[in-house]
Amino acid sequence: MITGKNYIGNQLSALGTKTYKTFNPKLNIENSLIFFEASEQEIEQAVSLASKAFDVYKNTSGEKKATFLNAIADEILALGDLLIETYMSESGLPEGRAKGERGRTIGQLRAFATLVAEGSWVEATIDTADLTRSPIPKQDIRKMLIPLGPTVVFGASNFPLAYSTAGGDTASALAAGCPVIVKSHPMHAGTGELISYAINKAVTKTGMPNGVFSNLNSAGIEVGVQLVKHPKVKAVGFTGSIKGGRALLDIASNRSEPIPVFAEMGSINPVIVLPEAITTKGAELAKTYAKSITTGTGQFCTNPGLILGIKGASLDNFITALSEEIVKIEPSCMLHPTIIGNYEQNRSNAMQQTGLSVTAEFDDTIAINHARQTITTVEGETFLKNKTLHQEIFGPYSMVVQCKDIEQLTIIINSLEGQLTGTIISHDKEVIAYDTVINALKNRVGRIIFNGIPTGVEVCPAMVHGGPYPASTDSRFTAVGTNSIKRWVRPFSYQSWPDILLPDALKNKNPLNISRLIDGIHTNHTI
Numbered sequence: 001m002i003t004g005k006n007y008i009g010n011q012l013s014a015l016g017t018k019t020y021k022t023f024n025p026k027l028n029i030e031n032s033l034i035f036f037e038a039s040e041q042e043i044e045q046a047v048s049l050a051s052k053a054f055d056v057y058k059n060t061s062g063e064k065k066a067t068f069l070n071a072i073a074d075e076i077l078a079l080g081d082l083l084i085e086t087y088m089s090e091s092g093l094p095e096g097r098a099k100g101e102r103g104r105t106i107g108q109l110r111a112f113a114t115l116v117a118e119g120s121w122v123e124a125t126i127d128t129a130d131l132t133r134s135p136i137p138k139q140d141i142r143k144m145l146i147p148l149g150p151t152v153v154f155g156a157s158n159f160p161l162a163y164s165t166a167g168g169d170t171a172s173a174l175a176a177g178c179p180v181i182v183k184s185h186p187m188h189a190g191t192g193e194l195i196s197y198a199i200n201k202a203v204t205k206t207g208m209p210n211g212v213f214s215n216l217n218s219a220g221i222e223v224g225v226q227l228v229k230h231p232k233v234k235a236v237g238f239t240g241s242i243k244g245g246r247a248l249l250d251i252a253s254n255r256s257e258p259i260p261v262f263a264e265m266g267s268i269n270p271v272i273v274l275p276e277a278i279t280t281k282g283a284e285l286a287k288t289y290a291k292s293i294t295t296g297t298g299q300f301c302t303n304p305g306l307i308l309g310i311k312g313a314s315l316d317n318f319i320t321a322l323s324e325e326i327v328k329i330e331p332s333c334m335l336h337p338t339i340i341g342n343y344e345q346n347r348s349n350a351m352q353q354t355g356l357s358v359t360a361e362f363d364d365t366i367a368i369n370h371a372r373q374t375i376t377t378v379e380g381e382t383f384l385k386n387k388t389l390h391q392e393i394f395g396p397y398s399m400v401v402q403c404k405d406i407e408q409l410t411i412i413i414n415s416l417e418g419q420l421t422g423t424i425i426s427h428d429k430e431v432i433a434y435d436t437v438i439n440a441l442k443n444r445v446g447r448i449i450f451n452g453i454p455t456g457v458e459v460c461p462a463m464v465h466g467g468p469y470p471a472s473t474d475s476r477f478t479a480v481g482t483n484s485i486k487r488w489v490r491p492f493s494y495q496s497w498p499d500i501l502l503p504d505a506l507k508n509k510n511p512l513n514i515s516r517l518i519d520g521i522h523t524n525h526t527i
């Protein structure tokens with residue numbers, strides 16, 4: 001069923017000459033299937049088709065888009081074991097994770113289906129006319145959100161389903177009314193092709209325009225760069241490294257028509273352990289955090305890579321306990337030799353920095369492509385002076401910073417780059433006395449967690465998965481949850497437009513029965 005070809009709309013195509021294979025990190029061998037990188041001609045075809053499809057798809061009703069999104073979910077489920085086996089062979093991740101991620105992917109698609117079927121998400125706003133107003137009569141003005149146009153989606157290696165081909169970016173862009181061209185992640189190209197098959201089956205079954213979805217293979221950056229430069233592409237969704245996201249943002253900004261790039265990138269997710277909390281629950285915390293740091297072999301964007309506390313006996317005890325707990329956990333496989341190579345290199349680079357001590361390193365023999373979980377510690381002053389220590393080490397690694405006092409802790413938080421999450425570990429109401437710390441943390445993160453762990457990103461309307469740069473390129477938006485649809489739309493006003501020519505969302509009779517803001521009042525009444 002996997003052909004190694006590109007999907008240009010619903011057509012399989014392999015015009016390119018460059019080929020590559022995916023890799024099974026568990027077996028340490030290349031998988032046998034050959035994938036064909038998209039050629040310039042195929043890129044052009046996919047974008048042109050998406051642009052034509054947009055003319056139809058942008059006017060497709062919420063109900064029909066919901067049927068389409070639910071059909072994608074059904075078709076993904078219908079792929080059955082083949083999807084799970086392919087996922088596992090391309091990622092080294094276990095079956096439970098594969099099935100869990102498939103459930104999350106399907107859940108996301110259905111959540112967007114529910115959102116667009118209901119319809120109020122378009123934020124219909126109506127300011128009725130007052131032609132008697134003096135000296136200038138007030139015109140009838142009506143506003144709603146409309147889709148931006150063909151969108152290119154780049155997924156990350158560490159979520160072959162939920163942040164990839166039919167992941168949150170694709171689901172939200174399709175829900176918004178934007179055709180999607182996926183730049184397939186080379187590490188899970190087979191998983192991507194299976195999902196693309198499912199999406200195109202849903203396109204045909206539900207009568208969506210051909211070209212509303214394409215999937216282009218590539219094992220390097222060229223295809224992605226060309227897509228972002230293409231004048232008919234109107235937005236970009238990216239999940240991955242800071243280096244990759246920043247490169248695409250720069251390309252998009254330098255186009256003659258700049259376009260938005262919504263990139264969700266790396267993060268070290270600071271965890272602040274307050275003094276009483278570390279004294280009263282340090283041992284329990286050590287167990288919880290050893291698990292969080294190693295979940296998914298630390299290959300999560302919300303991995304707690306930085307723990308900040310106040311120097312003293314309690315923090316020492318915590319570091320000892322965390323170090324003992326983390327080496328009790330069996331090392332697990334990373335996604336790819338390149339990722340384990342980067343992990344080893346970044347980890348050893350950090351470990352060579354002056355003033356850094358390694359308190360735990362799994363030092364028994366481990367299987368190939370498995371990661372050695374590591375805990376290190378530094379003094380606050382050392383951390384402040386050395387920006388290398390502020391960088392993400394993608395894998396099961398975390399560093400404990402021993403701050404001199406609360407003032408230094410606050411200075412350190414202020415010195416951090418933007419982060420996806422920040423966590424406060426507090427004893428009872430201890431947190432009330434730490435206003436300055438909390439305020440500093442709020443400035444640096446998109447989500448603040450109280451007495452919990454940052455790993456595990458719930459898909460719900462209130463979720464913010466994003467944050468000040470470089471956690472994301474635009475901290476006003478989330479990449480997870482139904483609000484992520486807002487990335488792919490723009491506000492659009494109709495002035496003095498005849499009712500019959502208005503979209504249903506703005507018509508006097510409110511045929512969609514949605515909630516609207518009419519003359520400043522939220523209502524689902526007619527006019």
Ligand code: NAP
Nearest residue numbers: 154156157185219220221224240241244247264265266301
């Ligand atoms: P990556 O190396 O940045 O790759 C992501 C995708 O972007 C790939 O398809 C890659 O193509 C492409 N790409 C990278 N650099 C590019 C460039 N300069 N120009 C054009 N395309 C480029 O990331 P990854 O290794 O897959 O994922 C791991 C990283 O993602 C970690 O840093 C992690 O923290 C982050 N992440 C963030 C989130 C979040 O929501 N914030 C979620 C998961 C992961 P090629 O592979 O073909 O080069």
